[in-house]
Amino acid sequence: MATVNVTLSLSSTDLFAKQAINFTETDSISPAGDQMIVGRLVTTGSGTEDNISLKALDGTNDRAYVFIHNLSSTTGEYVKLGLCGTHGTDSASGDWFSVLGPGEFLFMPVSDMQDIDIEAAAGNPVVEYVLMEKAAA
């Protein structure tokens, strides 16, 4: 079983007048599913949902660790992320759980979805991603 070290740091001195934010979280995760992907995707464009997994995520609760990064630096080229309930089909139009603006990224242990739909709001922003299925079926 592989080990992946994950670190998240958040800091701010001006969010609150009386409270600075400065912390780091670390975790060693052990993805053991049957698909591990490092990918780079040129999104198709507005109106088309692209997928990032090669086959349906499975295992208990269809879980996967996902890192996704929108590499665009162009204003307006954000990407919408949708929960894909059935691999190979699009999520409901306009039903998103996240958007990544230009330069933004996420790290999340997703659950209860067989894939992630990605749709660009404008242009063809490139996303890089790491998808690690948590457990095999």
Next chain:
Amino acid sequence: MANASLKVTVSLSSTDLFSTINLSKTVSDTLTIDGDNRQGLTTMKTTTSFDDINVNALAGSTQGGKKAYVYAKNIDATDDLIFADDGDQVFARLSPGEFFFYPSADNTKIQVKSSANTPSVEFLLLEVD
């Protein structure tokens, strides 16, 4: 409320996820926080029924609307935390010790419940205008 900045860094590394390549990636971003709903680090005891983690309904119009940066961690040692959107669709599950950071969007609320018992969640929620 004046705009604020949040610096975020995520690193991933592994020497054995793949046989032919090592994984080593670090990315950083400085985010502008300009929304009305700005919730600092909070801990909350969950139950097996959904509770909202946002105080007010998420609004705003940036990038499709209702955007907020959210950090959450399962600080329990035993039970999972389950997260769902405003349509009760589950999208994330944190085992003990796991965390996420992501920009929520298109949802007026973010809900959390436990897989069993009453584990606590630690979270931070910062709305975008």
